Amino acid sequence: MKVVEKVHVKVARLQSRLTTASPVPRADQPQFAMTVAAVTDLGGGMRRVTFEAPELAVFETCGPDEYFGLLMPARGRPLALPDPGMLNVRAAVADLPEEDRPDLRWYTIRAHDPAAARIEVDIVTHGDCGPGSAWAGRARPGDRAGFRASGALYRGGDLAGRQVLVADETAVPSVAAILESLGGPGAAAARGVEVHVEVGDPAVLAAYDLGAAHVHVRRGIPGSAVVPALDRHLARGGESVAYAWACGESDLAAGARRTLVRHGVDRRRIYFCGYWKLGQARG
Ligand SMILES: Cc1cc2nc3c(=O)[nH]c(=O)nc-3n(C[C@H](O)[C@H](O)[C@H](O)COP(=O)(O)OP(=O)(O)OC[C@H]3O[C@@H](n4cnc5c(N)ncnc54)[C@H](O)[C@@H]3O)c2cc1C
Known part of the structure; x- marks a missing residue:
């Protein structure tokens, strides 16, 4: 690895640590x-x-x-x-x-x-x-x-308290792997992990056990189902969110993050990632 590359990576990591939860390099x-x-x-x-x-x-x-x-x-x-x-x-x-x-x-x-x-x-x-x-x-x-x-990306494994995971179909495999790492959907729910998923076609979930996940079927643009539903869900109150992870289409992930922040979740406790972008190649 070139020295310049190493410096760039370190600066980017320091900058992002101020505004978002850090991933796992x-x-x-x-x-x-x-x-x-x-x-x-x-x-x-x-x-x-x-x-x-x-x-x-x-x-x-x-x-x-x-x-x-x-x-x-x-x-x-x-x-x-x-x-x-x-x-x-x-x-x-x-x-x-x-x-x-x-x-x-x-x-x-x-x-x-x-x-x-x-x-x-x-x-x-x-x-x-x-x-x-x-x-x-x-x-x-x-x-x-x-x-x-x-x-x-996910860093909530050792944390106690409420966690919110938000995903579209491209991030459902990640959520399934995260839940497994926490002992399965039941054990994850018992320790306060909630899952909010948006999919175009529920058939895409056939191979996954997401437990009592909140599943929303998309009728419009990505995020149009899960983001307002998350807003309503957080407005009902409950324990403060210790950690959140939102991945999937870019606007969906950013919209979920904005909603979490609006409900008082510290930016540094939210990891979000645009896995893909509507109308644009991921590049
Ligand atoms: C950390 C990370 C993990 C990821 N893990 C997974 C994973 O496990 N499984 C997975 O499927 N993807 C995953 N992705 C997304 C994946 O990398 C690609 O972005 C995605 O598969 C789209 O790539 P593409 O080459 O098919 O389309 P692109 O070249 O990115 O896009 C071409 C066109 O297709 C559209 N498009 C792209 N994806 C979709 C979609 N899902 N539905 C409708 N239109 C689309 C775009 O808007 C664009 O107009 C992950 C991304 C990241 C960053």
Whole structure:
């Protein structure tokens, strides 16, 4: 990692710590090639892709919603991986010859099985208009893709008190993994963790046990169902919120954060992340 890159990362982390809960950075960023072992349709357009690679036998996650950069080979080309020594993976990808340049999108590790050297990744497919969705839609066993480690976001595991998790379908795999890490939906609810989910099609939830989650069906733009519902829910009062995590479409995550702040939650106790942006490539 170059010195300039290290300084930029440190400054960005310090700045964000003042306005948001901090994510969980990794000490290392391993990168390696994987092979698709299986593809399963979970319902509502959600596809589970199972990857295998010898490196996954020793890989250690740093949090329940650990995410990674999925490097998808250019159409009709073998997988080319960027320089693993460069911290800025986008810049490293841009250094590759254009015809070999892989597409890059970020996905959450839904499950990791070191004994089988496998991970499961649940991807929302929404047609061919984005490289992530298009790749997942045509993925077959034997396909190759790259893994670039990144970090995790959720930091509420050791906290006592009320927690609020807000998600759309792209962040449902993360919520499922978080609930599992807390002992399952029942145990999580007993310790004060609430889940507020917005989905376009409830069928996308078929493969998940989210316990007594508040589920809202979207009829308009992302956030239009869950954000007002969260507002009404918080207005009913209850214990103050010790920690909140809001991930999914960018305006949904930002709207959930604004609502939490308006109800008195300290900004530094809220982590929020735009997983994707309506009308715009994630880039
Ligand atoms: C930390 C992190 C973790 C993530 N984990 C997951 C995960 O586990 N599962 C998952 O599915 N995604 C996850 N995402 C989102 C993922 O990285 C992609 O942004 C998403 O899959 C869209 O990529 P794309 O290439 O298909 O579309 P893009 O190239 O980003 O967008 C192309 C067009 O498609 C639209 N679009 C993008 N996504 C959707 C959607 N869901 N519904 C409708 N239209 C859409 C955009 O608005 C745009 O107009 C995560 C993102 C982050 C940052």
